[in-house]
Amino acid sequence: MCQWNIASSGGGSVQDTFYNQALNTLLNYGCRGFSICEDLIKTRGRLFALDHRAAAVTKNHPVADLSEEADIFVTDPPYGDAVNYDEILDFFIAWLRKNPPPEFADWIWDSRRALAIKGEGEDFRRGMVAAYKRMTECMPDNGIQVIMFTHQSGSIWADMTNIVRASGLQVTAAWYVVTETDSPMRDCRSRKGARWKLRKGFA
Numbered sequence: 001m002c003q004w005n006i007a008s009s010g011g012g013s014v015q016d017t018f019y020n021q022a023l024n025t026l027l028n029y030g031c032r033g034f035s036i037c038e039d040l041i042k043t044r045g046r047l048f049a050l051d052h053r054a055a056a057v058t059k060n061h062p063v064a065d066l067s068e069e070a071d072i073f074v075t076d077p078p079y080g081d082a083v084n085y086d087e088i089l090d091f092f093i094a095w096l097r098k099n100p101p102p103e104f105a106d107w108i109w110d111s112r113r114a115l116a117i118k119g120e121g122e123d124f125r126r127g128m129v130a131a132y133k134r135m136t137e138c139m140p141d142n143g144i145q146v147i148m149f150t151h152q153s154g155s156i157w158a159d160m161t162n163i164v165r166a167s168g169l170q171v172t173a174a175w176y177v178v179t180e181t182d183s184p185m186r187d188c189r190s191r192k193g194a195r196w197k198l199r200k201g202f203a
Contacts, residue, residue, distance in 0.1 A: 001091070004030035021083050023091055060108045062115050063131040066138050073135045073145040077128065078117055079156065086116040125159055132167035136200060145169060145198040164198060173197040 003026045005015040014030035017023070078085055089111040097109040117127035135145060149160055164171065174196050 001026075002030045004028045017091070018088070021088075023088060059106075063134050066134050069138050069140065070135075071140060071143045073139060073143075074148075075132075075135075075145065076148045077131075077160070078124075079149070079151045084116075084118075086111045086113040120153075120156055120159065125163060128160075128163045129166045132163060132169065136168045139200070141200055143200070144172075147196045147198065149196065164196070168200060169198040170201050171196050172199050 001017040001023070003015045003024075004012055006012045006028070093109050093111065096104065100107060100109075117124060117131065132145070139145070147160075147164075149157075151157060151160075
């Protein structure tokens with residue numbers, strides 16, 4: 001699923017699968033020998049054992065059916081019509097469904113596209129408000145939500161701000177990020193985003 005990018009410096013390089021947030025039809029496949037990748041998979045960091053006293057549970061269901069409380073929610077919401085996560089999910093389903101990790105034994109191996117919140121109109125806003133409002137209802141007063149949001153459209157940013165407020169949340173911190181570098185292929189436009197930390201209530 002990786003391509004050989006001849007335009008990169010040094011005579012070319014292997015480009016990662018999701019280099020432009022889509023699954024693309026490839027004409028030039030890229031690969032490297034194991035000797036090149038060996039250092040990437042060797043672990044040199046410090047290892048810490050997980051606390052096994054708390055059971056890890058992974059569930060797959062619409063956020064409207066959320067019933068368990070959680071202290072922290074981390075989300076990367078759909079960006080209007082910019083990223084079709086339901087389509088990209090099929091890539092991971094193809095890899096994992098035949099030999100899933102134990103935590104995903106009861107996972108529904110379907111992208112469930114009919115449940116995806118899509119578009120950028122009134123249905124998109126209502127769906128997003130319902131999703132974040134339900135997460136807000138399932139978090140304690142001192143809980144937090146972290147949202148990674150990226151889009152080029154100012155109107156989508158305004159929608160996301162209104163969605164957060166309508167969900168009963170307030171932004172308590174923000175980190176600015178640039179997720180793509182400028183290039184002639186993108187008419188010198190970069191995709192900019194931010195991470196928001198949210199708590200219950202309004203400022």
